[in-house]
Amino acid sequence: MDVDKHILTEALSAILGVTVKLQSDCKDLDGAIKLQIANLTTLALLKNEALAVQPELFVISDDFFDPSFDFDFTNMSELKSDECMRGDEPYKRPYGWMRFTLKVRDKYPDGNAWLGTGGWRSRSAPGEWPVSYHGTDLQGAAGIIQSQYTAGDRQAYGRGIYSSPDINVAYVFAKTKNLISQKNGKTNKVIMQNRINPKKREIKNKDIWLVPIPEGTSAEKEKEIVESSIRPYGLLLKKV
Template identity: 35%
Template structure:
């Protein structure tokens, strides 16, 4: 298992919170964590300044290196003292038995499947497993390797709707989907760029858009990505085949948005590598 202080720094960097360890009960579960991280990005795309999340409180949607602000903010971001404090019990948040260090692994031409879909393993990364076994109704098939398993996706901080639009499907159900330009898609159909939570099955794409942070533990800079399983019934493929989206329709309230994300994305690994 990677250094626990380093793991807390990685979680803090992804969430915009000050994540600390506790010997008591965790304030949030891994599932709550990915939901908050995903919705934080979504709310930012929608022009909101804050996200209210149960058990966490008020989250600023802006990071220290805010790429979306125009003009640039007067301050670099919310100060450490202003960020919500989140406490987790490392023993019930992480599952070291299933850690896997891909740092020196090269798959080459090898292929892997999860839910009958290609699984690009995170070679070059070190994975700290999250404690998600036996946490969902219906068993653990979603986390397996068989036909009932959910495909693997990677959530990176800067992947959003500007990278692609949902595939438009016109005509009969068995017709081949047609690709539309983003402008045409926004006029013809309701699925427009930005209306959802984006991830990718390609770890190389995730790395390109991932969050980085400088550790106070060892002074090094690290990249961090969340490894998830995504519900194939809730996922739409974008114009770019390496981009997936969980669509959130307009007009949904906070509770409904959380429910959509929670039934669509389940995290199981925190990935890190030196930048």
């Protein structure tokens, strides 16, 4: 799938609330910081002030994106025969969205079992983590960790990282602000596709999963919790 990588850096900028560029577009590499996959996890899901105050971040396309796993779900619809599992949980594929995959293989010290194996399959792989979706606030990372989270039944579940196994639920919490591309003028919603550690999440209801982070947790401990609990591996874009 051929895509202008500038669109993906715009999506990253929207998610992170800080300018992200391709390395080739950075005029001042000395004043910019290279965005690593591990930084994406904490900056996207935590309000990481140390990176957020940087003038801009840059990515090296071949190091950050993995187009071999991109997938176009935009013209697909759910069929009964499509039922498949990831991490012993039903995997609700992101129909109607375009997935651009991040290069996450070999980026974590515990190996790649959490990703499972590639391709369509109806069964989970050993050690695989379930799939979840995170509807981000396109104004940046502030507020993604919340002291209160009001679900559909108006029950607050506490502080932590929220995601959903259902793309439609995540879409509701993608807020109302849209990403209007400066590259092609098109308007998109952006959602992150993640894998979530089943040992670290709490199932609050069939649509809401929580990685709890208690009040008073140190910044260092928050980072440790997040990196061991939830890992973004795809950017999902949907034209509005």
